[in-house]
Amino acid sequence: NLADGRQTILLLNRRGDNTLVKGQNCNTAVTCPHCSIGLVYHQANGRLMCHYCGYSRALAQRCEVCGSDYVKYAGEGTQRLEKELHTLFPSARVLRMDADTTMAKHAYEQRFERFAQGDYDIMVGTQMVAKGLNFPNVTLVGVLAADSTLFGDNFKSEERTFSLLTQVVGRSGRGSLHGRAYIQTHFPENEIFRLAARQDYEGFSQREIATRRLMLYPPFCTLCAVGFTGLEEGAVRAGAQAFLRELTRTARQDYPALPLRVLGPTPGVVPKVGG
8 A cells, every 4th residue: 555655544442552561470450549440551751641530650660569570562552553563664654643642732633634635654543533534545444453342341332333443444445546444353253343344334223223122222221320439439339329229219109100120339340530
């Protein structure tokens, strides 16, 4: 594609350089002190950063748990991908689009405009490179680690994956030139990837509606989630349990005809965010 003078878009829906930093001996990941999440290494500033609360710290040379050297090459993000591309294609002009490179005012629009003008050969980015873009000279699209959004904690995970893939695949060959798209996955047999590759909205809709009906998910019901937050985990749990008892009592007493399915309290996927 480079030899033909055409442009390429690569989607990797994770920013940063390495998604996980851990001790070599104890295998313990470096986590945020304010959130129940691992810190991400950003080579641009040599710091570990939390993508939830914004906490950052310098990368120490040794693990605080076992004293061994840190290993910071588990996983990959857009910064790592950009670095690899410079190694593989040293003459290629690479543009990275993610939350780290578009923080400045108007940076988003200015960078897309320069790509449209042909100032770059390859655009690397998170999901912001997938939607609503029209670059006639883009004839190759690649989706890396497509599984990262497929096995989420939400009943919409497959819908979101299908939407993201169809959008980014549609960025290739929008002009008069023939376009190609490649999807990298550990599960090529998954029907979601075949449907997205064919841009088969009708086929996906039929499959997804059947699953939603079977599992009693929207649009066959209405979901309501009640969240509880606080500084003391025990008090938060007790408050949620008290609410559950009151909700159950009220529903049975005042709304006996209402078809209501109540699930008990459960910790969030990320139990602690920002303290």
